[in-house]
Amino acid sequence: DIQMTQSPSTLSASVGDRVTITCRASQGVSDLLAWYQQKPGKAPQLLIYRASRLNSGVPSRFSGSGSGTEFTLTISSLQPDDFATYYCQQFNTFSLTFGGGSKVEIK
Amino acid sequence: EVQLAESGGGLVQPGGSLRLSCAASGFTFNSHALGWVRQAPGKGLEWVSVISIRGDFTYYADSVKGRVTISRDNWKTTLYLQMNGLRAEDTAVYYCVKELVGVGGSYVFDKWGKGTLVTVSS
Numbered sequence: 001d002i003q004m005t006q007s008p009s010t011l012s013a014s015v016g017d018r019v020t021i022t023c024r025a026s027q028g029v030s031d032l033l034a035w036y037q038q039k040p041g042k043a044p045q046l047l048i049y050r051a052s053r054l055n056s057g058v059p060s061r062f063s064g065s066g067s068g069t070e071f072t073l074t075i076s077s078l079q080p081d082d083f084a085t086y087y088c089q090q091f092n093t094f095s096l097t098f099g100g101g102s103k104v105e106i107k
Numbered sequence: 108e109v110q111l112a113e114s115g116g117g118l119v120q121p122g123g124s125l126r127l128s129c130a131a132s133g134f135t136f137n138s139h140a141l142g143w144v145r146q147a148p149g150k151g152l153e154w155v156s157v158i159s160i161r162g163d164f165t166y167y168a169d170s171v172k173g174r175v176t177i178s179r180d181n182w183k184t185t186l187y188l189q190m191n192g193l194r195a196e197d198t199a200v201y202y203c204v205k206e207l208v209g210v211g212g213s214y215v216f217d218k219w220g221k222g223t224l225v226t227v228s229s
Contacts, residue, residue: 001169032212036152043202043219044144044152049210055217087152091212094166096154 002026002090006099012107019075021102023088028068032092035064035073038101039084047086048073078104109133109218111203116223123193123227129186129203129220136184137161140206140214143177143188145199146222155201156188157214171197193227200224 003026013019023033031051036044046055048064051071061076075082083106088099115127129141142157156177157166165177176189186203200222207217 030212034215038152043221045219046207046215046217049207049215050212053210055207089152089154089215091210091215094157094213095168096157096214098152098154101151 001095002029002093002097004088004090004097004099006086006088006102008102009100010103010105012105013078014107015078015080017078017107019078019082019104021073021086021104023066023071023073023099025069025071025090029090029092031067032090033064033066033071034089034091035062036087036089037082037084038087044087075104109205111205111218111220113201113203113220113223116201116225118226118228119193120229121194121227124189124191125193125225127188127190127201127203127223127225129188131184131186131203131205134205134218137181139208141179141186142204142206142214142216143186144202144204144216144219145197145225146202147196147199150199153199157206158186190225193225195227198225198227 005024033051035048038044052064085103110132112130143155158177174192178187202222203220204216205218207215
């Protein structure tokens with residue numbers, strides 16, 4: 001199986017900050033990577049797919065980039081609603097795998 | 108509005124069985140692959156299984172292969188997960204998920220249910 005490694009596991013930031021989360025795959029997945037946001041006690045929501053395509057209704061302050069084995073999720077100006085845990089997921093194979101998560105906390 | 112409503116979770120003893128259901132509405136059920144993703148308490152997301160549109164292809168995580176069977180009833184617009192030989196490590200919230208079509212690759216999930224908790228304990 002392809003292993004997905006996220007960093008950092010926890011990040012402390014303030015409203016208005018630019019935030020970047022990294023996701024690395026143990027082998028190349030082309031651009032077949034998605035990002036999800038999960039708030040406490042809620043189901044995850046799809047933010048980005050194909051590494052950089054915003055899902056419908058997702059604010060433009062979210063962006064994704066990368067291909068192959070290294071990917072980033074960027075929030076250009078952190079908003080109060082963005083404090084959550086973020087997960088990457090590869091869909092290059094039929095054995096889907098998620099990263100371990102990156103929690104964005106209030107500084 | 109898309110709705111995915113899981114049911115069937117609960118407390119079960121190790122070695123026991125449980126059948127989860129997911130009642131779907133608000134979209135063309137037989138045009139989307141569906142699946143299950145779980146989350147152990149305080150842990151990250153783990154993909155469990157996916158079933159194709161007509162149910163002719165199924166995929167399972169190694170951690171559940173041989174113990175779990177996914178199925179769907181396109182007439183009842185319901186997804187199922189039959190779980191046998193349950194272990195303590197199967198304790199988790201189980202989410203029903205719907206694929207986002209037309210993105211290439213295998214499966215990306217654009218809709219999630221609220222989840223149902225399965226607890227395996229004696």
